[in-house]
Amino acid sequence: MIKKLNHAGALLTIIFVLIFASTIQATENAVTNKAKLTFQDVFHFKSAKAKVISEDGASLAFIAKPYRGETQGQVYNLTANQLITSVEHASDVEFNKQGNWAAFTVKASLLSIEKANKKQSKKLKKEMSLTLVKVADGTQYHYPNIADFKISNDGNWLAYRTISKESADNEENEESEDSASNEKKSGETEKNTDINADKKDKVYPLTLINLTDFTLSEIDSVLHYSFSASNQKLAYSNTTDKQQNNQISVKDLDDLSATPTVIASKAGLHTSRLVWHPKKDILAIASSNYQNTDLRRRPYTIELWHGKTQQLAKLANPHKNWFTDKTAKLLWSEQGERLYFQNSPAIAKKPKTLKVSAKEDLYNYATIRQDTDLSVWHPKDNYTKPREKVLWQKENKHKHYQAVYHLDAEKSVQLTSPELAKTSLHTERTHLLARDPSPYFHSENYLGSYSDFYAVDIDTGEKTLIQKNTLSYNKPSLSPDGNYAVYLLNNKLLLKNLASGKTTPLTVNNQHIFSDEQHDYPSPNEGYGYAGWISDNKSVLVYSKHDIWSFNVDTFKATQLTHGAKLNIRYRVKHFDAKKVGFNPQDKLYLTAHNLSNKETELAQLDLTSKTVTSLASEQAKFSYIAKAKSAKTILFSQEDYHTYPDIWVTQDNFASTSKVTQLNPQIEQFSWGQTPELIRYKGYNGEELQGTLIKPAGYQQGDKVPVIIYFYRYMSQRRYDFPKMVLNHRPNFPMFTSNGYAVFLPDIRFEIGKPGPSSTQTMINAAQKLIDLGIAHPDKIGLQGHSWAGYQSAFMITQTDIFKAVVSGAPVSNMTSAYGGIRLKSGKTRQFQYESGQSRIGKSLFEARDLYIENSPLFFADKVNTPILIMFGDKDDAVPWHEGVQYYLALRREGKDAIFLQYEGEPHHLKKFANQVDFSIRMKEYFDHYLMGKPKAKWMQEGEPYIDEDE
Numbered sequence: 001m002i003k004k005l006n007h008a009g010a011l012l013t014i015i016f017v018l019i020f021a022s023t024i025q026a027t028e029n030a031v032t033n034k035a036k037l038t039f040q041d042v043f044h045f046k047s048a049k050a051k052v053i054s055e056d057g058a059s060l061a062f063i064a065k066p067y068r069g070e071t072q073g074q075v076y077n078l079t080a081n082q083l084i085t086s087v088e089h090a091s092d093v094e095f096n097k098q099g100n101w102a103a104f105t106v107k108a109s110l111l112s113i114e115k116a117n118k119k120q121s122k123k124l125k126k127e128m129s130l131t132l133v134k135v136a137d138g139t140q141y142h143y144p145n146i147a148d149f150k151i152s153n154d155g156n157w158l159a160y161r162t163i164s165k166e167s168a169d170n171e172e173n174e175e176s177e178d179s180a181s182n183e184k185k186s187g188e189t190e191k192n193t194d195i196n197a198d199k200k201d202k203v204y205p206l207t208l209i210n211l212t213d214f215t216l217s218e219i220d221s222v223l224h225y226s227f228s229a230s231n232q233k234l235a236y237s238n239t240t241d242k243q244q245n246n247q248i249s250v251k252d253l254d255d256l257s258a259t260p261t262v263i264a265s266k267a268g269l270h271t272s273r274l275v276w277h278p279k280k281d282i283l284a285i286a287s288s289n290y291q292n293t294d295l296r297r298r299p300y301t302i303e304l305w306h307g308k309t310q311q312l313a314k315l316a317n318p319h320k321n322w323f324t325d326k327t328a329k330l331l332w333s334e335q336g337e338r339l340y341f342q343n344s345p346a347i348a349k350k351p352k353t354l355k356v357s358a359k360e361d362l363y364n365y366a367t368i369r370q371d372t373d374l375s376v377w378h379p380k381d382n383y384t385k386p387r388e389k390v391l392w393q394k395e396n397k398h399k400h401y402q403a404v405y406h407l408d409a410e411k412s413v414q415l416t417s418p419e420l421a422k423t424s425l426h427t428e429r430t431h432l433l434a435r436d437p438s439p440y441f442h443s444e445n446y447l448g449s450y451s452d453f454y455a456v457d458i459d460t461g462e463k464t465l466i467q468k469n470t471l472s473y474n475k476p477s478l479s480p481d482g483n484y485a486v487y488l489l490n491n492k493l494l495l496k497n498l499a500s501g502k503t504t505p506l507t508v509n510n511q512h513i514f515s516d517e518q519h520d521y522p523s524p525n526e527g528y529g530y531a532g533w534i535s536d537n538k539s540v541l542v543y544s545k546h547d548i549w550s551f552n553v554d555t556f557k558a559t560q561l562t563h564g565a566k567l568n569i570r571y572r573v574k575h576f577d578a579k580k581v582g583f584n585p586q587d588k589l590y591l592t593a594h595n596l597s598n599k600e601t602e603l604a605q606l607d608l609t610s611k612t613v614t615s616l617a618s619e620q621a622k623f624s625y626i627a628k629a630k631s632a633k634t635i636l637f638s639q640e641d642y643h644t645y646p647d648i649w650v651t652q653d654n655f656a657s658t659s660k661v662t663q664l665n666p667q668i669e670q671f672s673w674g675q676t677p678e679l680i681r682y683k684g685y686n687g688e689e690l691q692g693t694l695i696k697p698a699g700y701q702q703g704d705k706v707p708v709i710i711y712f713y714r715y716m717s718q719r720r721y722d723f724p725k726m727v728l729n730h731r732p733n734f735p736m737f738t739s740n741g742y743a744v745f746l747p748d749i750r751f752e753i754g755k756p757g758p759s760s761t762q763t764m765i766n767a768a769q770k771l772i773d774l775g776i777a778h779p780d781k782i783g784l785q786g787h788s789w790a791g792y793q794s795a796f797m798i799t800q801t802d803i804f805k806a807v808v809s810g811a812p813v814s815n816m817t818s819a820y821g822g823i824r825l826k827s828g829k830t831r832q833f834q835y836e837s838g839q840s841r842i843g844k845s846l847f848e849a850r851d852l853y854i855e856n857s858p859l860f861f862a863d864k865v866n867t868p869i870l871i872m873f874g875d876k877d878d879a880v881p882w883h884e885g886v887q888y889y890l891a892l893r894r895e896g897k898d899a900i901f902l903q904y905e906g907e908p909h910h911l912k913k914f915a916n917q918v919d920f921s922i923r924m925k926e927y928f929d930h931y932l933m934g935k936p937k938a939k940w941m942q943e944g945e946p947y948i949d950e951d952e
Contacts, residue, residue: 034672034698037739039922041671043068045726046664048648050092053627054099057634059084059135060648061093061102064664067727068914070111073104074662075133078634078650081659085138087131095135097153101211102133105146130160147204152227156211157253159225159234161204195243195268195290198326203239208251217256226274228281233307235263235283237271243290246270250283250307263305263312267291272300273330281307282407284330284339296397297347299323302330302405304339315339315405318414318461321346327398333427334579337407338458340427342400345418382441387828402432404458413461420454420463428581431482432456433475434463446832446845448472448523455482455498464498471523477530480582481537484553488527491515493542495553506551506558512544520751522836522843531573531589534608535582546570548591548606561606562613568597571604571613576628583608590616590635592623598679599693599720603637603655616655622646622721636661640723642677642695642734643668665726672698674738677720682770684750685759691717692747692767696776697738707781707932708743708771710764710804713790716746728921730787730810730872730910736925741933745771749793754849756841757796757856764793768803780805781932785924787811787872788880788909789839792858795888798869799861806931807869808924811880811909813840814888815859819881820846826878826908862891868898870927872920874907900941 035041044066051062060076073090076083090104108124116124130143132151143149149160197203206222209215225236234251246269249260264287273286283305292298302315302324317323328342354367361367375385383391402415402423416423416434423434435451443450449472454463466476466485476487485496486506493506493514507514515525531541531548539550546564548571551557562571574590583589591604591613602618603626617623617637624646625638633652640646645665651658675696684690693716697706711732724734734744747767752759764784771777782803786794787810795812798804813819822831835842835853842852854860869892873885885901892899902923904916911917929935 035670036698037671037673037733037735039728039736039918041667042726042728042733042736044667045645047726048662048664051625051627051636051648052093052095053078053629053634053636054095054135055097055630055632056099057629057632057652059095059099059102060636060650060661061095061104061133063090063093068110070109073102073106073131075102075135075138076661077135078636078652078661081650081661084135085133085140087133087140090131091128096151096155098155100135100155101151101158102135103149103151104131104133105129106131132158143207147202150225150227152231152253153229154231156231157227157234158209158211159206159227161206161222161225163204196293197239197243197270197290198295201270206236206238208234208256219251224271224274226276226283228276228283229278230281233276233281235274235276237269237274237287243268248274248285248287250305261310270326272326272328275330275332277336278332278334279336282336283307284332285312286324286328286330286341288326294350295326297350298326300326300328302341315341316412317343318403318412319343319345322401325398325400328400331425331427338427339405339407340425341403341405343403343414344399344401382438384445384823384828384830386823386825387830390826390828406459413458415456415458415461420456422451423456426579426581428579429478429480430458431478431480432458433466433478435472435475440469444833445830446836448833448837451475453485453487455485457482466496466498471526473526474524477533477540479533479537479540479553480535483537484540486530486540486542486551488515488525491525493527493551495540495551495556497553504556506542506556512547512549512558514542514544517545518750520753520841521838522753522841523838532575533582534585536585537582541573541583543572546596548573559611561608561611562591564593568595570594570596571606573606574603574626577630585609590626590628592626594718599718601721605654617658620721641721642723643673645723671735672739673735674698674744675700679717679720680745680767680770680774682747682767684748684766685752685755685762688750690748690750690763690767692745693717693720694746694771694776695734695738695744697741697743700743703775705775705778705781706741706743707783707928708745708768708777709737709783709785709928709932710745710747710768711785711790712747712749712764712793713786713788715748717748719746728917730917730920732785732924733921736921737928740925742928743771743776745777751841753841753843754852755856757793757858758800760793761797761800764797765801765803779803783807783928783932784809791880792840795858795869795871796856798867799858799864802866804867806928807867808872808927809869810872811874811877811882812858812871812885812888813880814857814884814891816840816842816853816857817846817850818887819884820853822881824879859887859891862888862897863895865892865895865897865899868927868931870900870902870924872902872904874904874909874911876906877909879909900944 046064046066049063049065053060058078060078064072064074071090073087073093075085087104089106089109091107092105094103106129108127113121113124128146130146130149132141143160145163147161147163151158201223203221203223206219208217222236222238227234232253237248239246244267247265248263248271251260252258268290270290271287275284285303286300288298288300304313322343322345324343331340354370377385401417403412405412420434420436423432434454434456437451440450450469452468453466453470453476455466455478456463467487474488476485478485483498487494494503495506496503515527519525528543533540539552542549547560547562550559550561564571571591571593574592585608587608589606591606593602593604600620601623603616603623605614605616619639621639621641623637623639627636635651636648638646638648647662649658649660677693677695680692680694682690709732737744749760749763768782772779783806784794784804785808791809791812794807794809795814798807819831820835824831834840836845846853871885871889873882875882889899889901926938930937
């Protein structure tokens with residue numbers, strides 16, 4: 001049920017909540033006949049994935065995915081709020097533009113995959129079929145063995161490519177055949193006149209179905225295909241035997257019997273992109289020729305085919321010696337005024353491979369040394385070699401720069417370059433925000449990511465500097481017309497006139513803080529960000545901690561649009577349309593309103609004309625998923641709390657009335673889940689007021705002193721109204737513990753720069769002691785669980801205090817001196833920045849403050865530990881070196897401490913393999929059950945487990 005509240009009534013609501021709190025708790029205490037949650041029960045809880053709403057707002061579709069089990073696609077009628085139909089084993093879903101069809105991709109069942117052998121399982125995971133649902137009546141149409149599919153905007157046509165069993169078998173054998181072909185004897189001189197396609201370019205037969213009468217036609221050997229926005233044409237590229245007569249063609253859907261129009265035809269022709277204009281009969285094509293076998297250097301031509309004249313026009317590259325490669329993207333603006341494309345500077349020729357063909361080659365240095373496996377690490381390198389390798393694969397192997405073609409002016413403009421490489425492309429803006437990180441490549445290793453920011457005019461390519469030396473999280477906001485930019489510098493909000501270069505402080509006459517005063521990192525404060533600009537370019541909307549402010553760019557006058565500070569409410573704009581450039585001055589903006597004191601949220605609306613805020617929906621809950629139909633008033637939202645799964649609700653009349661659409665997990669009612677979460681206040685390291693969310697166990701009686709699991713990281717109290725994630729992984733499943741006699745506490749922590757270990761330790765002692773003082777926590781039954789940064793904290797805390805009786809520490813850093821000099825394997829970045837300016841908060845280099853690195857490292861105080869600890873690591877951890885856990889374990893073992901180390905083989909920073917997730921969850925609970933509940937030790941805790949390899 002949704003309650004509407006005005007802001008004057010917010011305080012009355014709090015009083016109302018307090019009056020009924022005791023009644024709610026009494027009701028919960030009376031519930032004694034419900035089942036305790038088990039690990040198998042967790043398997044069956046579902047979540048809604050891949051949620052999509054049709055553009056007309058009439059339908060909702062998503063994938064209902066249990067933590068363990070078979071997925072199910074679901075389609076709902078949002079007028080009647082009824083389930084239309086379900087699709088078993090669905091993995092993804094989309095609506096066509098008109099919304100009359102829901103298309104589900106369907107994968108093999110989990111049961112069939114688990115029953116299969118390794119080879120069969122791999123094959124099953126690749127197989128895909130299509131289930132097409134007619135939204136009007138729920139009728140389903142099934143199409144097996146598809147590679148991909150498309151539905152026309154009007155829903156009258158379906159096209160899909162089919163993978164035959166023969167094709168699938170051929171692909172499976174390709175790798176071994178390729179290997180065999182590479183093993184020809186050096187003396188072979190067989191001449192091959194065939195033109196070979198790239199390995200990943202798979203052609204299949206295309207089936208075209210008229211969905212009005214289900215007549216069908218087929219086209220052989222199709223690689224790419226695309227329906228025109230007008231729904232009248234289908235463009236496709238297909239190949240012939242040995243690539244001798246490849247073609248790009250257009251089929252007239254109004255007359256399938258007519259001969260297709262051939263746009264281009266030649267031996268080896270390859271098309272990488274076919275993209276129709278969103279309004280006109282124009283097709284953008286990127287094509288090249290397979291005869292050039294150097295994929296990285298193969299140039300592609302971008303052409304526009306005009307349907308009316310059937311003429312093909314080549315786009316000139318704005319840089320004469322630049323080229324477009326196979327991986328470059330083509331993207332039209334929403335109305336088709338511009339075509340965005342990517343290009344790159346010419347690449348030097350690939351070095352010639354030297355072969356041993358004569359006796360003297362056996363002694364040739366160049367021939368011998370070309371097989372050297374070597375990476376040279378040089379002090380002038382911008383990055384370490386691991387970082388270079390990551391960037392090579394992600395960015396540099398196929399390095400692209402953004403360009404645009406203006407259709408009416410018939411001109412191409414280069415927007416980014418090696419000197420200004422990165423931009424956030426927005427196809428509807430006339431000016432783009434771009435950044436140049438190159439001056440700070442080297443310092444990124446220890447200071448974090450900085451850039452110089454520029455405005456780029458898409459008509460001219462002209463670049464105007466906004467701000468130098470800026471942290472990535474404090475990027476400027478650019479006005480729609482590109483004349484102004486607002487940014488944060490030294491905690492001050494500044495407006496820059498980009499034409500004159502003049503900068504004006506926006507905080508001179510307003511002392512409100514626009515940077516985070518709770519920022520506890522050794523780096524510049526983070527700004528609260530920007531809501532956006534008014535489309536007339538006269539005002540920018542800026543966030544403070546609580547409110548939304550409007551600044552006039554001519555008068556610099558500040559206008560407060562919301563008034564959340566008084567009640568400690570934080571207002572933020574909810575953006576529904578990512579294409580929208582600016583707000584209309586008459587717009588009514590949807591807001592989320594988060595009460596920082598009690599953690600409740602509400603949905604509200606800000607009228608930009610009257611500058612008033614109206615509450616739309618308010619509950620003792622959290623509003624999470626919020627989405628709006630593109631072409632209708634339909635709004636979907638979810639509300640949740642600890643006992644209420646975030647099912648989807650709908651409103652068609654701006655929250656005047658609301659209806660619940662889904663009910664995915666009714667089984668919650670079967671379980672004793674835990675008490676209603678409440679906030680506990682305590683003091684932080686320096687005496688500041690902090691909060692934590694406490695969830696008492698099911699059946700808790702006033703005066704009970706119970707075991708407590710403290711799960712933490714940084715700020716956690718905001719989870720008061722979160723429905724717990726019903727999965728098993730590196731975190732405790734909260735209901736698993738609260739259903740089985742434990743309380744769970746989620747505290748907030750603020751850190752002292754240079755003292756991350758001591759500050760978090762004292763804060764946690766204060767929090768735990770508060771629970772003891774309140775008579776809730778049994779003083780000898782308090783456990784800690786944390787992972788990664790919290791894994792480090794928990795590993796350090798037990799070197800300083802004995803207040804905790806058991807600790808489960810996941811992926812902890814134990815030795816900051818060794819970790820400082822390491823590499824984060826996933827990103828390839830050095831770990832130095834993490835300690836000097838990032839999360840570890842030392843604030844200085846190892847050489848400037850080696851004492852701080854030692855003082856904050858658990859390893860150096862392992863002899864002080866009296867608390868049993870369970871350490872967990874994946875030995876392929878790509879964030880924290882797993883030997884950090886080994887170091888700590890060996891030190892604790894050396895000192896005769898109660899320490900167990902769990903090494904999950906092949907696992908990264910967070911456990912991915914289902915079996916390992918379940919295994920760790922079970923062991924974690926067994927560990928706490930012994931030390932906090934007094935249950936007997938599990939056998940693995942008592943005796944360990946010997947290494948056995950049955951495969952040898």
